[in-house]
Amino acid sequence: MKQCLVVDDSSVIRKVARRILEDMNFDITEAEDGQQALDECRKTMPDAILLDWNMPVMDGLEFLTSLRGEDGGEKPIVVFCTTENDVAHIARAIRAGANEYIMKPFDREIVEAKFQEVGLI
Amino acid sequence: MTPAEFEFLKKFLKDKSGLVLSNDKQYLVESRLLPVARTAKLDTLSGLIGNMQRGGNSKLENDVIEAMTTNESFFFRDKTPFDHFNDTMLPALLEARARTRALKIWCAAASSGQEPYSLGICLKEAGPKLAGWRTRILGTDLSNEVLEKAKAGLYSQFEVQRGLPIQMLLKYFDQKGDMWQINPDMRAMIEWRKLNLLDNFSHLGEFDILFCRNVLIYFDQQTKSEILDRLAKMVPDDGFLVLGAAETVVGLTDAFKPVPGKRGLFQRKQAAARPGAVAPRLVAGASTR
Numbered sequence: 001m002k003q004c005l006v007v008d009d010s011s012v013i014r015k016v017a018r019r020i021l022e023d024m025n026f027d028i029t030e031a032e033d034g035q036q037a038l039d040e041c042r043k044t045m046p047d048a049i050l051l052d053w054n055m056p057v058m059d060g061l062e063f064l065t066s067l068r069g070e071d072g073g074e075k076p077i078v079v080f081c082t083t084e085n086d087v088a089h090i091a092r093a094i095r096a097g098a099n100e101y102i103m104k105p106f107d108r109e110i111v112e113a114k115f116q117e118v119g120l121i
Numbered sequence: 122m123t124p125a126e127f128e129f130l131k132k133f134l135k136d137k138s139g140l141v142l143s144n145d146k147q148y149l150v151e152s153r154l155l156p157v158a159r160t161a162k163l164d165t166l167s168g169l170i171g172n173m174q175r176g177g178n179s180k181l182e183n184d185v186i187e188a189m190t191t192n193e194s195f196f197f198r199d200k201t202p203f204d205h206f207n208d209t210m211l212p213a214l215l216e217a218r219a220r221t222r223a224l225k226i227w228c229a230a231a232s233s234g235q236e237p238y239s240l241g242i243c244l245k246e247a248g249p250k251l252a253g254w255r256t257r258i259l260g261t262d263l264s265n266e267v268l269e270k271a272k273a274g275l276y277s278q279f280e281v282q283r284g285l286p287i288q289m290l291l292k293y294f295d296q297k298g299d300m301w302q303i304n305p306d307m308r309a310m311i312e313w314r315k316l317n318l319l320d321n322f323s324h325l326g327e328f329d330i331l332f333c334r335n336v337l338i339y340f341d342q343q344t345k346s347e348i349l350d351r352l353a354k355m356v357p358d359d360g361f362l363v364l365g366a367a368e369t370v371v372g373l374t375d376a377f378k379p380v381p382g383k384r385g386l387f388q389r390k391q392a393a394a395r396p397g398a399v400a401p402r403l404v405a406g407a408s409t410r
Contacts, residue, residue, distance in 0.1 A: 085278060087296055090287060101287040103278050110282045113195070117286050 001027045002120065003046040007037040007063070008081070009055040017050055017081070020108050024121055034058025038066055045072045048120050050111075051098075053082035053089070061096055068097040077118050081106060122147065126170045130185075133173065138186045138263060139319045140339045153188045160184070187264040190339065194232040196285035197239045202334065202363050205386050206243050210361045214329050215250060217359050223255040227328040227355070229318060230336035231260030234271025234311075235280075238303055240332070241310045242289055259325065261316035268313050274303035318348050328355055334385070335365035342373065349374040353389060362387040 004026040006017045018028045029046065031037035033055040040046075049067075053060040060080060067073040077099045082089070085103040093101055100114045115121045122130075130150060134140040142150070151166065158169040161181055172178055173185065197203050214224060224244075228237045237260040244256050262268050281290055281301045294301040316322060318336065331352060337345045353376030356362060362377050364370070364385050370377040377387040 087291060090291060094287065094291070103282060106282070107279075110279070113283045116200070117284075 001025060002048065003027050003029065003044065004048040004050060005029050005031060005037060005040055005046040005076075006050045007031045007034065007055070007060065008050075008052040009033060010052075013052070013081075017111070020111050021050070023108075024112065024115065034060060034063030034066075037063050038070075041067060041070065041073065041076070046076050048115070049076050049078045050081050050102075051078055053080060053084050053093075061092065064093070064096045064098060077120055079114055079118065122150070122166045122170070126167060129170055129174060133182075134186065134189055137182065138190055138317065138339075139344050140186075140190055141341050142189075150189070154185060157181075157184050157188050183265075187266050190263050194235040195283040196235045196281070196289075198236065198284055198334075199366050199385075200284070201366065202332070202385055203239060203243060205363065205383050206240065206330070207247070209380070209383060209386065210330055211243070211247060211250075213359070213361075218254075218329065222253055224251075224257070224330075225326070225328045226256070226258045226330045227325065227332070228258065228260045229316075229331065229333040229352075231262045231268070231271055231313070232264075233267045233276075234260060234274060234303075234313075235276075235284075236260075236332060236334070237271070237311045238274065238307060239284075241307050242293055244310070245293070245307070256310070258311045259314065259328075260311055261314045261322075261325075263315070263317050265315055268315060271311075272308070272313050274308050275300050276302075319344070322351070323354065325355065327357060327360075329357065329360045330363070331356055331361070332363045334363060335368070337368055338365065346373045350376055353377060356389055358389045360389065 002025070004021050006014050006021070006028055008014050008017070009032050014030050018030070021028055026048065029040055031040050035058040037049070038058070051060045051064065060082065064078055067076070078097065079100040079102060080093045080098045081102040081104060083104045090101050099118045102110055102114055112121065127147065127150070131142045134142055154166055154169060158164060158166055161169065163169045163172055172181060218224060226240055228240070231237050237258050240258055244251060260271060275297065277300060281294065290301065293307055294303055333352065337348065340348065349370055352362065353374065364387065366385050368385070369379065370387055371379070377389060380386040380388055
């Protein structure tokens with residue numbers, strides 16, 4: 001079973017994402033901010049990361065930049081999932097090593113389409 | 122809606138658009154036509170059908186046909202046909218059309234434009250291989266409403282997130298407020314026309330690639346066969362027909378044959394199996410361009 005780390009400071013979003021991803025046969029772990037996510041990755045590197053941008057402590061972009069510098073940190077496929085929906089933010093995320101980008105609000109179809117796009121399903 | 126009203130609607134749609142409405146599609150009729158009835162200030166489906174029965178309201182008739190035949194569309198829908206396009210059709214035609222350097226593609230159920238634009242993106246991505254080639258994409262649909270949308274190339278955030286890789290969004294679209302618009306270069310690649318597949322379309326000329334996905338499913342067997350036979354006249358022997366994943370030509374026409382191992386992909390003749398039959402047509406086709 002593939003592992004997906006869901007990183008979002010909103011418990012509601014984490015719950016929605018968990019439900020969608022569990023139906024897609026992913027094993028889910030959760031983190032509330034970038035620092036927690038980094039700690040999780042240092043324990044077990046997941047196959048996929050669904051990543052919010054704006055979070056307390058450490059934001060998504062900072063996390064991604066740190067992750068890609070970690071040992072084995074190039075492995076997870078990172079899909080941003082954020083309300084930041086302008087070209088400048090998207091371009092920054094891609095440059096920092098994001099594989100895909102979901103603009104909130106999202107639904108099951110979008111998550112499936114994006115995960116399919118990057119070969120996760 | 123009474124059974125008689127449903128029967129009237131069934132016959133109307135069959136005659137005007139070829140759409141075959143089975144008896145279990147009452148819910149579809151309600152969900153699609155109630156908004157049409159409201160817009161026309163007729164309130165109920167009975168009111169709408171009564172108005173149609175009195176005749177003479179061609180605007181309303183057109184709106185009903187459009188509402189019943191319009192389908193949801195995604196960018197790169199089903200993915201496989203676009204893999205076939207990049208990996209099978211394009212390489213074969215790059216070779217076969219090397220002399221004329223022209224490629225014509227027809228999307229016969231273009232809907233709101235995602236399929237033709239997806240093919241346009243494939244052509245752009247093929248880059249230098251197509252340098253100096255004349256490529257033309259024609260998108261046709263029964264519905265004016267969707268063609269207007271296709272022409273504008275303006276899509277919601279939801280629409281651009283289904284099937285379109287994020288890099289393609291950045292590369293080929295401009296952000297317009299809450300919407301995303303495909304760039305003018307891409308819009309200029311495609312010609313849009315209203316067309317009913319039940320009508321004569323032979324004047325459109327010849328096409329190397331013909332996408333006709335998820336539209337024949339609405340017709341009965343005889344109409345399907347008849348449309349496929351007419352489509353076959355538009356495609357040279359080494360050209361390609363693409364149908365929906367669940368569609369086939371088997372049992373409908375002998376004019377197209379499945380390409381082995383390529384789901385949804387068909388050719389007039391299997392080129393490899395009949396090399397002698399293909400070569401002369403190829404030359405003839407090239408000389409008319």
